[in-house]
Amino acid sequence: MVADGNTPAPPERLWRNPEPKRNYDVVIVGAGGHGLATAYYLARNHGITDIAVVERGWLAGGNMARNTTIIRSNYLLDASAALYDHALRLWEELPEELDYEFHFSQRGVLNLAHTEQEVRDARRRAFANELNGVDAEWLTPDEIAEVCPILDTSPNLRYPVLGATYQRRAGIAKHDLVAWGLARKCDEMGVDFVQNREVTGFLTDGDRVVGVRTDKGDIGAGRVGLAAAGRTTLLTDTLGLRLPLQSHPLQAMATEILEPVHPCVVMSNHVHVYTSQAHKGELVLGAGIDTHNGYAQRGSVHVVENQLAAAVELFPVFARAHLLRTWAGTVDVTPDASPIIGPTPYENLFVNCGWGTGGFKATPGAGWVFAHTIATGSPHPLNEPYGMERFTTGALIDEHGAAAVAH
């Protein structure tokens, strides 16, 4: 990569590629953003540095490399607002702490409302946000036009924009740089990254997990944390542990590089598209999952067509932009569209999964609470509600019902 004023030239080397030792205090499966942040906070907050992060592909090449990087914390439910806002506060301090500029840009997120009921729901969410100490504003169409002049706020649309919630502290970050910054700091603190090695199962001693099996030999572990995103059940199935997760393709796309036209992030649940402009200039667009289960990292074209139709309707200036790339990740979705973070019935085995379409924004917060869970053996107050037992007790965190979309 060439330094172009927007992106700094990367240093020669950010982390070592060591041969793994036979044993570690902690093995984390998956070097996505969550695995990296977990290793980082295990070292920083808990003084645990004898850690291997084992990755089947290359570091941060999974959903971390494929997401549309929207960061916000304006969730309706108390448990969600607390967790995501904790993450947002960490994002605000992380560039300085990591001594690594990853272009966290708090350019604001507009969540549009297109129906009367959506207006009521959105205003309720904004009030709930205020009560939870999360910044939120309600904007009228005229105020929206000031924030985002390229958005069509006229009454002529099939689904006219009737208003929007606006979170100014929300925004985007350069995902690759986030991963590299975290990896560099972890490496400095002694964490081993083991790439191109797939975890295939576990070493157990009765109901205790004592290590992982990989395609290149076993690694012993005092504790094992799963941050394997869409592939978690492939591992937990080997223990007969059945998690309420379904893995789906989720697609995104980017246009050619354009001059700055799009000043913020816009999300619409109703016509279902979300857009921002990357630092380099591409318009980045995404929407919902493909309906069917799938691990192919490839989705269907009609899903792309639908969101482009919505995007062009909302943003007439997009009509002439050339779409250059589409891609898909594999995301794991839970029945209540909230993650599962906590212990398992197996001693020393912990899961962080089910972030579905919206886990990038949580990266530092997820790492913080998951590190706490692994280090102490029990959840942090912020992830206490997120245990897998909620699917037995019925204490669901139904953000899907609350916010319709979980990005």
Add this chain to the structure above:
Amino acid sequence: MLLVRCPWCGDRDEAEFRYGGQADVDYPADPHQLDDASWGEYLFVRANPLGSFNERWMHTAGCRRWFSLVRDTATNEMSPDIPRRRESR
């Protein structure tokens, strides 16, 4: 875009269908005997295999009937045979 074979209408574009998830998830035979964990499992837990998956589709824009098929979740290859309900578990 997937090409889905409706047993009644033949090969049609995926956009004509609604996906129904895992096939053959029966309502509990004796619901009164179920504890909370089993209810939770029945309501929320479904198989999530990498590979062969026996699943439900509904031909919403066609004959509006539900049917099952077997699809490989890694390659999207679909078996041309329509699974028979019990054998295909």
